[in-house]
Amino acid sequence: MKTRITELFGIQHPIIQGGMHYVGFAELAAAVSNAGGLGIITGLTQRTPELLAKEIARCREMTDKPFGVNLTFLPVLTAPDYPGYIKAIIDGGVKVVETAGNNPQKWLPALHAAGIKVIHKCTSVRHSLKAEAIGCDAVSVDGFECGGHPGEDDVPNFILLPRAADELKIPFVASGGMADGRSLVAALALGAEGINMGTRFIATVEAPVHANVKQAIIAASELDTRLVLRPLRNTERVLMNSATARLMEKEKALGSAITFEDIIEQVAGVYPKIMIDGDMECGVWSCGMVAGLIHDVPTCQALIDRIMQDAHHIIRQRLEGFVG
Numbered sequence: 001m002k003t004r005i006t007e008l009f010g011i012q013h014p015i016i017q018g019g020m021h022y023v024g025f026a027e028l029a030a031a032v033s034n035a036g037g038l039g040i041i042t043g044l045t046q047r048t049p050e051l052l053a054k055e056i057a058r059c060r061e062m063t064d065k066p067f068g069v070n071l072t073f074l075p076v077l078t079a080p081d082y083p084g085y086i087k088a089i090i091d092g093g094v095k096v097v098e099t100a101g102n103n104p105q106k107w108l109p110a111l112h113a114a115g116i117k118v119i120h121k122c123t124s125v126r127h128s129l130k131a132e133a134i135g136c137d138a139v140s141v142d143g144f145e146c147g148g149h150p151g152e153d154d155v156p157n158f159i160l161l162p163r164a165a166d167e168l169k170i171p172f173v174a175s176g177g178m179a180d181g182r183s184l185v186a187a188l189a190l191g192a193e194g195i196n197m198g199t200r201f202i203a204t205v206e207a208p209v210h211a212n213v214k215q216a217i218i219a220a221s222e223l224d225t226r227l228v229l230r231p232l233r234n235t236e237r238v239l240m241n242s243a244t245a246r247l248m249e250k251e252k253a254l255g256s257a258i259t260f261e262d263i264i265e266q267v268a269g270v271y272p273k274i275m276i277d278g279d280m281e282c283g284v285w286s287c288g289m290v291a292g293l294i295h296d297v298p299t300c301q302a303l304i305d306r307i308m309q310d311a312h313h314i315i316r317q318r319l320e321g322f323v324g
């Protein structure tokens, strides 16, 4: 399949694996890229720029296909060493960066000078237009369904994607709730030129996370995620578990007076314990409503092949049949 996204990134299929904290290691990024999609290493999961440089080198040993690095610009007072991370990306010869969080404008000149394409993840049309205006090459439009941070507007992809298509000139991918060939065809119909998946890629053979995490996704239905941290205007869609229940009780009791310190136990430093150790109740972790569509743990190659085959079948047989 050929779209502006496959052309821009030099990939075979219009399928991207979004950056995921403590999931987006070299093993997963390489597996997605080897299967013809675009794999992405999560920059900030590597604690220092030196460790990111090593992770990029490790990924390059596992694939000769293009892969990217996610840089998430966090709303924190003490910022990570972003210049150091960007140097590691440029020196590592990476050609795609997925930015997320705050506006990436400050970093674009250095990335573009190194020939790097930038795709910015946005949860609204206004942020997507801003990304286009500052010179991003593409946008990942992340609807309300998504795992992680859906923003504060709560617009689902059936509205958000066609709205983005009406306004944007640069290509965009649909992110949030994408799982299979149906998702891809629907996204293309709504104006996107590919899909970005997070949760679906966690339940794959190569995702280097504990088996408990993959099982939790398979066991979950579309009813099992919750929105937390809304009072802090940092809304996150997470899987329901006992830590999520405790956090929600605190949010209810404290209302708008809640501070980060009140919930530190449920959110700080929990990702390695969940993703690596499989301690599923120790804290809250991002998960999309799309869990309801995930029932197996295929290899990335099998997953991407299935998505592309199903998409072709839907377009050529089902849709063509309606109009033919």
Ligand SMILES: Cc1cc2nc3c(=O)[nH]c(=O)nc-3n(C[C@H](O)[C@H](O)[C@H](O)COP(=O)(O)O)c2cc1C
Residues within 6 Å of the ligand: 017, 018, 019, 020, 021, 023, 042, 070, 072, 099, 100, 101, 121, 142, 145, 146, 147, 148, 149, 175, 176, 177, 178, 196, 197, 198, 199, 200, 285, 286, 287, 288, 289, 290
């Ligand atoms: C466990 C997990 C961790 C994530 N961590 C990040 C992150 O560090 N940076 C980021 O930009 N997005 C992060 N995301 C969001 C994904 O990149 C992607 O946008 C999102 O999962 C898409 O929605 P889906 O889960 O419905 O496919 C994370 C998502 C999950 C499920």
